[in-house]
Amino acid sequence: MDIMKQIEENIIAGKFKETEGLVKTALEQGKSPNEIITDALSKGIDEVGRRFKCDEYFLPEVMTCARAMSTALATLKPHFTTEKKTTIGTFLIGTVEGDLHDIGKNIVSMMMEASGFTVYDLGIDVKPEVFIREIREKSPDLVGISALLTMTMPAQRDTIKAIEAAGLRDKVKILVGGAPIDQRWADEIGADGYAEDAVECVEKSKVLLGLGR
Numbered sequence: 230m231d232i233m234k235q236i237e238e239n240i241i242a243g244k245f246k247e248t249e250g251l252v253k254t255a256l257e258q259g260k261s262p263n264e265i266i267t268d269a270l271s272k273g274i275d276e277v278g279r280r281f282k283c284d285e286y287f288l289p290e291v292m293t294c295a296r297a298m299s300t301a302l303a304t305l306k307p308h309f310t311t312e313k314k315t316t317i318g319t320f321l322i323g324t325v326e327g328d329l330h331d332i333g334k335n336i337v338s339m340m341m342e343a344s345g346f347t348v349y350d351l352g353i354d355v356k357p358e359v360f361i362r363e364i365r366e367k368s369p370d371l372v373g374i375s376a377l378l379t380m381t382m383p384a385q386r387d388t389i390k391a392i393e394a395a396g397l398r399d400k401v402k403i404l405v406g407g408a409p410i411d412q413r414w415a416d417e418i419g420a421d422g423y424a425e426d427a428v429e430c431v432e433k434s435k436v437l438l439g440l441g442r
């Protein structure tokens with residue numbers, strides 16, 4: 230079986246102990262980290278989501294698959310490091326309060342870093358006051374707010390409102406993302422932009438900072 234298919238199947242099977250070796254083999258075969266994410270890992274986790282939705286998988290299975298996915302990303306991370314020494318902008322990112330999903334956010338962080346941004350990742354379940362404290366401390370150009378649950382989408386709005394109330398709204402550009410998010414929602418809650426995936430996040434970030442595409 231082709232290595233990319235093997236990685237995809239490995240994520241679906243949640244065999245996290247074998248993941249690192251497979252990802253290393255793909256890198257040795259000349260696959261780029263980007264290809265591995267798009268053509269193998271994302272396909273695998275999408276299938277996990279599908280099985281979860283139709284009750285073929287339950288939470289314990291999804292958790293082992295997520296662990297395999299996180300292991301794969303950790304293996305890829307050093308291969309993503311940018312050659313550029315100077316930063317083209319500063320990006321602060323976190324998953325909203327009440328939301329524990331971080332796989333997509335971590336991919337966004339890695340791609341932004343690889344594209345020359347300095348990234349501060351606040352992790353998961355981030356309260357609005359923590360976003361505010363960190364904006365004051367790090368003075369980022371951009372703030373990314375991730376949400377994966379329809380239930381936690383309103384927390385994106387609350388976070389933006391809190392940033393406004395703290396008098397910091399005009400100091401940062403705000404991008405929102407996550408599977409249930411779209412441009413309409415981004416407009417409704419007053420974000421500066423929405424990106425469907427990590428590659429688009431890099432593109433939109435550059436546009437927002439006037440750096441072109």
Ligand code: B12
Pocket residue numbers: 271274275277278279281282288291292295299322327328329330331332333334336337372373374375376377378379380404405406407408409423424425426427428430
């Ligand atoms: C893995 C997973 C989990 C793992 C998360 C582990 C982890 N470390 O992240 C665990 C097991 C913990 C989990 C828990 C739950 N989950 Co879950 N989970 C998923 C699953 C299968 C995959 C998510 C994922 O990683 N996708 C892959 C990444 C690469 O995609 P992504 O996150 O969308 O990110 C991309 C873009 O969205 C974008 N992006 C992401 N963030 C940002 C931020 C910015 C700023 C930008 C610009 C872009 C951007 O770029 C990313 C890269 O391309 C999805 C199904 C799915 N297909 O989404 C369900 C899913 C999200 N979960 C779901 C549910 C219901 C739950 C639980 C409530 C289950 C329960 N009964 O307890 C809990 C909630 C826990 C909590 N409080 O957060 C539902 C949500 C339904 C809904 N509409 O609200 C989904 C859709 C499954 C389903 N089909 O029902 N889950």
